[in-house]
Amino acid sequence: MKPFQKLDGLVAPMDRANVDTDAIIPKQFLKSIKRSGFGPNLFDEWRYMDVGQPGQDNSGRPLNPEFVLNQPRYKGAEILLTRDNFGCGSSREHAPWALEDFGFRVLIGPSFADIFFNNCFKNGLLPIKLAADEVDALFAQCHGSEGYRLAVDLQARTITRPDGKVLAFDVDPFRRECLLNGWDDIGLTLRHADKIRDFEAKRRIAQPWLFA
Amino acid sequence: MQAQTLYEKLWSSHVVHVEDDGTALIYIDRHLVHEVTSPQAFEGLKLAGRKPWRVDSIVATADHNTPTDHWEKGILDPVSRQQVETLDSNIREVGALAYFPFKNERQGIVHVIGPENGATLPGMTVVCGDSHTSTHGAFACLAHGIGTSEVEHVMATQCLLQKKSRTMLIQVDGELGAGVTAKDIVLAIIGRIGTAGGTGYAIEFAGSAIRSLSMEGRMTICNMAIEAGARAGLVAVDDKTVDYLKGRPFSPTGEAWERAVDYWRTLHSDEGAQFDAVVELDAAKILPQVTWGTSPEMVAAIDGIVPDPALESDPVKREGMERALQYMGLKARTPIAEIPVDKVFIGSCTNSRIEDLRAAAEVAKGRRKADNVKLVLVVPGSGLVKRQAEAEGLDKVFLAAGFEWREPGCSMCLAMNADRLEPGERCASTSNRNFEGRQGAGGRTHLVSPAMAAAAAVTGHFADVRTLA
Incomplete structure (x- = not known):
């Protein structure tokens, strides 16, 4: 996994x-057996005027000019401001894959759906929960000023606004360590292989029907 | 000992290791696998030179991409076919306790075949790369959906990294009215607490109305816990749980069965156990439900109207409602019962079990699909459900009513196969998500119970199933 430490990015x-x-x-892109290449189909139904198909060349497709990410001022954005319950629904990890492939590294919102939130951390994507009024203020500033940027520091757990105001955020220490270092969860877990084997052996005796 | 909730019992019996910040490694007993969210996990495992930790925890099937008709032609879409064939070859290489591939007589939706084969047992932890894994909580399992990285993690380590959830009790007491089903209960719950109401919680469903439900009904409720934001839904073990599991292919037998049942009987919240949140509903007040918008919380009773966004004070919510009405092609204050439908879908991991098909058939019997309804798809949840329905003659009832009787699979719940809505088409659907484009780009989904879906099919619009008797 790509580590994440700091980012000064367009919002x-x-x-x-x-x-x-x-x-x-959208579901048609879930037929891929790969982890990469989902960026061009991020928000496909909102972003394009036609219906996209997997494997298609997306460069010539008609764009929806109303859609926020099609507006020139947001080209190259790496931070996405979101509203409540972003990422609800299916467990598809294709969602963070698509966001990351498009170029996002940070999401900031008042709340995220559980499975999606979890999936982000496995893919070098940092979802940050802030209080609703802090998010409202960021939306207002972002709408109001072209080229609006934020500086995110995971080590310090801070977001710095262009006006100098610093917002602190919480993140699980374990997740933060993994993300700062780009650690692979599986490798970390396998350090406890003996404990897993012990647990399993006891379980096999207590509930043998689970190992039929 | 302190009184424990069911969730706490399940959690504490699976903890292998805890990090300083409370992040725990929990042991996984059952890993359900389907073709959409597993290929990258198998590939990751292979690239890292890792072997699966415990192959006999894996039960796999192909369900999302499989067609529901003309099985003799195979899977026509080459991209879908490749995904299903990738699962075939991965399982061939790695192994599994059981694999029900495309066309197998016990193939079906992963959340239908787990329980019906006894591969889902009380006290287990169950995971699957699919958010509707919450379904299995109906058997007092700690069951939840995971992402593909976690699929790979579970394959490699038999464990999942998890933070303990908060606990919510949803108590539904009282008697359900005639024609009101598990689906109506869970839609009413989501209408009450919202789609993020359960975020961060494991929800236990309890109360006399939940106890009165069959295992099928309880699965419907737990299935949609995720639509309330909760990764896991739970129902305590009782006689119905034990009776359902007896004699299933992977259920224990003989002395092991007796031992298992003794343990399973302990899987309930103790008297006086404390929950972080409690929500109470009166079952007698729940009417048949119909969603009107693009989120499951946008729901009304059949005697209600499409709400008016102008009355909503929260600007983000108001815009959401306006956008939903525009997408759905609906005007505020339209009576729900005056909304016509173009298609009807009866199926999905929410409502494709035998009881669901019986409820739909009861309404369809002796009636005909309305002329304005283009298609009524009935898609059983598994090969076993299909055969059972045919043994009961339900297929004949559906065919006589002008409905289509299909082969099992996820079908038009998410439209990864050929079954889908065309832009602008309106569907009464027994599935679980009414998101924009969920059943096909531009399609408009209204979530209902199987009986209500059949009522819409025969009247051509949403109709109160209680008045069709």
Whole structure:
């Protein structure tokens, strides 16, 4: 996994609640057996005027000019502002894969759906929960000033606004360590292989029907 | 000892290791696998030169991409076919306790075949790269959906990294009215607490109305716990749980069965156990439900109207409602019962079990699909459900009503196969998500119970199933 430490990035606003994973990456693209290449189909139904198909060349497709990420001022955005319950719905990890492949490294919102939130950390994507009024203020500033950027520091757990105001955020220490170092979860877990084997051996005796 | 909730019992019996910040390694007993969220995990395992930790924990099937008709032609879409064939070859290489591939007589939706084969047992931890894994909590399992990285993690280590959830009790007491089902209960719950109401919680469903439900009904409720934001839903073990599991292919037998049942009987929240949140509903007040918007919380009773966004004070919510009404092609204040439908879908991991098909058939019997309804798809959840329905003659009832009787699979719940809505088409669906484009780009989904879906099919619009008797 790509480590994440600091980022000073352009911000794009996704100003709607309950953005679901079907919207983030529609089902037809889930037929891929790869982990990469989902970026061009991020928010496909909102982003293009036609219906996208897997394997298609997306460069000539008609863009929806109304869609926020198609507006020139947000080109190259690496931080996405979101509203409540972003990432709800399916467990598809294709959603963080698509966001990451598109170029996002940080998501900032008042709340995220559980499975999606978890999936982000496995892919070098940092989802940050802030209080609703802090998120409101970021939306207002972002809408109001072109080229709006935020500086995110995971080590310090801070977001610095262009006006100098510093917002602190919480993140699980274990997740933070993994993300800062780009650690592979599996390798970390396998350090406890003996403990897993012991647990399993006891379970096999206590509930043998689970090992039929 | 302190009184424990069911969740706490399941959690503490699976903890292998705890990090300083409370992140725990929990042991996984059952790993359900399907073709969409597993290929990258198998590939990752192979690239890292790792072997699966315990192959006999894996039960696999192909369900999302499989067609529901003309099985003799195979899977026509080459991209879908490649995904299913990739699962075939991965399982061939790695192994599994059981694999029910495309066309196998016990193939079906992963959340239907687990329980019906006794591969889901009380006290287990169950995971699958699929958010509707919460379904299995109906058997007092700690069951939840995971991402593909976690699929790979479970394959490699038999464990999952998890933080303990908070606990929520949803108590539904009282008697359900005639024609009101498990689906209506869970839609009413989501309408009450919202799609993020359960975020961070494991929800235990309890109360006399939940106890009165069959295992099928309890699965419907737990299935949609994720639509309330909760990764896991739970129902305590009782006689119905034990009776359901007796004699299933992977259920224990003989002395092991007796020992298992003794243990399973302990899987309930203790008297006086404390929950972090409690929600109470009166079952007698729940009416048949119909969603009107693009989130499951946008739901109304059949005698209600499409709400008016102008009355909503929260600007983000108001815009969401306006956007939903525009997408759904609906006007505020339209009576729900006046909304016509183009298609009807009866199926999905929420509502494709035998009881669901019986409920739909009861309404369809002796009636005909309305002329304005283009298609009524009935898709059983598994090969076993299909055969049972045919043994009961339900297929004949559906065919006589002008409905289509299909082969099992996920089908038009998410439209990864050929079954889908065309832009602008409106569907009464027994599935679980009414998101934009979920059943096909531009399609409009209204979530309902199987009986209500059949009622819409025969009347051509949403109709109160209680008045169709």
